[in-house]
Amino acid sequence: MSVLLSNNNGILVIIPDGRLDTNNSPEAEKQLTDQIESGETKIAIDFSKTSYISSAGLRVILKTAKMLKPKGGTIVLCNANEQIAEVLEISGFLTMFKCLNSLDDAIKELSV
């Protein structure tokens, strides 16, 4: 797995590639932490290239949200496949995070 990063008008777009599970969540967590420490506060996580997310992956998103909170930052999710959408729903993530249908929508949401 690799995590692709790009910056779109002050919005950091994260595209986890492949599985986001125990084996690669530490790497994803490190990258996100580095980005937040360097000042990123608006983050879109685009699951278009992500095939699977486990509870370990969810924890990375939650940890990121906790780090962003005191900085007034936001995370928006998008392009979740069926498995990811179900996990987000079951875990209660959808009560805290928006999961939109496209990256454009996510960027629009963060641009407000």
Place this chain on the structure above:
Amino acid sequence: MEKDTSLDIILRLTRATESVVRGEKRAVDILTELTDSTQIQKEIADLAEQINTIVVQKEINEFRLEKMVEDLLAAQAELNEAKHDSITGLANRALFHERLNKECETAETKGSDVTLFFIDLDKFKQVNDTMGHDAGDELLMLVSKRIQANTRDDDIVARIGGDEFTVILPAADKEDVIRVATQIVEELNKPFSLAAGIAYISGSVGISFYPAEADSPISLVKNADIAVYKAKEHGRNNFQFYRDTNSNQIK
């Protein structure tokens, strides 16, 4: 190294889960490491994943609650700010009317009464004009403290305008009313030591009763205001009852 047996792995999982239950630091990270592991039997990894999902559910709920409490506290602070005077921290005009309505309703239900003091500071404008607005603000703060120090615990003190204060006294007997009014007048007549120097003012207090003299909170305020004018006419630095005013006698 010999490969772990299923039993060894279950024991590791049990220990990790126990640590999570006990709230030990890093416990969830250890549990997370067991999920999806290709080194262990798939069924056990699945079990670890399910347990870890429950933990994440709990963590997200905690995070949500934390945020809800913060939002509630922020909203409460905002509401509080909107109803209090920024200089003295006392109830402002809006909150004063709200509290007065409530106290009049309670009085009606209980068959008790409400006494209202309308306090107008004498010579406040002079302090503001000669010593500056900062001195004026400092004086208002000290005035609010002196008024509060001489009222009863349940009385409600408000600042409803520039140099106008009110005190709502629920269920006060005649002795209470005279004692509190006398103390306020005396205290306001003592010198105030401000950063810019000593200020000398006094207070004129108008007093009216609900429901004996007023049929609504609004007329109670009006009556107390009329009584303040009477106190001003009597040379300031005193208190007067509405029932002794001319307008009341005409009625």
